[in-house]
Amino acid sequence: MNKQQIITALKAVREQKPLVLNITNYVVMNNSANGLLALGASPIMAHSQDELEELVPLVGAVVINIGTLDSHWIESMEAAVTLANRHGKPVVLDPVGCGVSSLRTHTSRRLAALAERLIIRGNASEIIALAGAAANSKGVDAMDGSEAAVSAGQQLVQQYNANVVISGEADIILGENVDIRLTNGHAIMPFVTGMGCTLSALTGAFAAVGEMSGAAAAAVMGVAGEQAASISPGPGSLQLNLLDTLYRLDAETLENHLSIEVTTA
Ligand SMILES: Nc1ncnc2c1ncn2[C@@H]1O[C@H](COP(=O)(O)OP(=O)(O)OP(=O)(O)O)[C@@H](O)[C@H]1O
Ligand SMILES: Cc1ncsc1CCO
Numbered sequence: 001m002n003k004q005q006i007i008t009a010l011k012a013v014r015e016q017k018p019l020v021l022n023i024t025n026y027v028v029m030n031n032s033a034n035g036l037l038a039l040g041a042s043p044i045m046a047h048s049q050d051e052l053e054e055l056v057p058l059v060g061a062v063v064i065n066i067g068t069l070d071s072h073w074i075e076s077m078e079a080a081v082t083l084a085n086r087h088g089k090p091v092v093l094d095p096v097g098c099g100v101s102s103l104r105t106h107t108s109r110r111l112a113a114l115a116e117r118l119i120i121r122g123n124a125s126e127i128i129a130l131a132g133a134a135a136n137s138k139g140v141d142a143m144d145g146s147e148a149a150v151s152a153g154q155q156l157v158q159q160y161n162a163n164v165v166i167s168g169e170a171d172i173i174l175g176e177n178v179d180i181r182l183t184n185g186h187a188i189m190p191f192v193t194g195m196g197c198t199l200s201a202l203t204g205a206f207a208a209v210g211e212m213s214g215a216a217a218a219a220v221m222g223v224a225g226e227q228a229a230s231i232s233p234g235p236g237s238l239q240l241n242l243l244d245t246l247y248r249l250d251a252e253t254l255e256n257h258l259s260i261e262v263t264t265a
């Protein structure tokens with residue numbers, strides 16, 4: 001995945017406007033839906049088992065975010081992933097707070113094991129915990145740097161046959177033969193809840209148009225986030241400005257501002 005392929009993937013999202021099914025948390029439903037719309041995709045938030053059988057065949061990707069899960073929702077998440085497998089749809093898993101409780105850790109692992117076409121997107125502490133090592137999180141916030149999660153991420157790539165996106169100051173994208181580092185974004189982004197969840201939702205939009213590395217969404221979120229931060233005095237305006245910069249993001253801005261380093265194995 002290079003800069004040009006990322007630009008092409010963004011164009012594809014805007015042309016195809018893929019429908020993305022999100023089973024996500026109460027905190028970020030609105031941010032994530034607005035982020036998808038600003039990007040040019042089409043969100044649907046749903047979690048009733050009674051409609052998943054009809055919905056999953058219609059969507060381009062399924063995003064599962066365990067942020068506010070309970071036992072009832074876990075059944076829906078498992079049903080959605082099973083249906084995604086049956087219909088050949090990609091799944092993005094956001095293991096929010098993995099490592100903080102055994103419910104979160106076990107559920108994330110079960111969902112990751114179940115999904116056949118999978119991208120895992122988490123912060124460093126979540127990725128470390130998902131791989132079974134001791135992580136330093138504070139609830140849903142990472143206390144580890146992205147580089148500290150690389151070996152855990154590589155383990156997950158093998159274990160779940162997935163691509164892994166570790167977000168943070170650097171976004172590190174790991175796949176079977178590729179290792180990508182993106183250094184956009186801004187240190188103010190973690191002061192708005194659900195920036196990572198929005199990144200996972202956007203990852204679903206790109207997966208729906210065949211971009212299964214996870215890099216394009218991280219690139220777009222990083223550059224749009226950076227641009228939004230440059231005109232935002234604080235988190236309140238950042239949240240709003242991000243929707244505008246995502247909506248306005250063009251090829252030239254990506255070309256000039258995306259900081260990407262690709263290493264192939
Ligand atoms: N220190 C930082 N510098 C630059 N960008 C950052 C920094 N921290 C996070 N980001 C960016 O913020 C976005 C969200 O990443 P983050 O790792 O904070 O997700 P998260 O912890 O899962 O967030 P949440 O759970 O609140 O949704 C990514 O695009 C990432 O690049
Ligand atoms: C704050 C919070 N708590 C559960 S999910 C969530 C949103 C960020 O992940």
Ligand SMILES: [Mg+2]
Binds near residue numbers: 196197
């Ligand atoms: Mg998160």
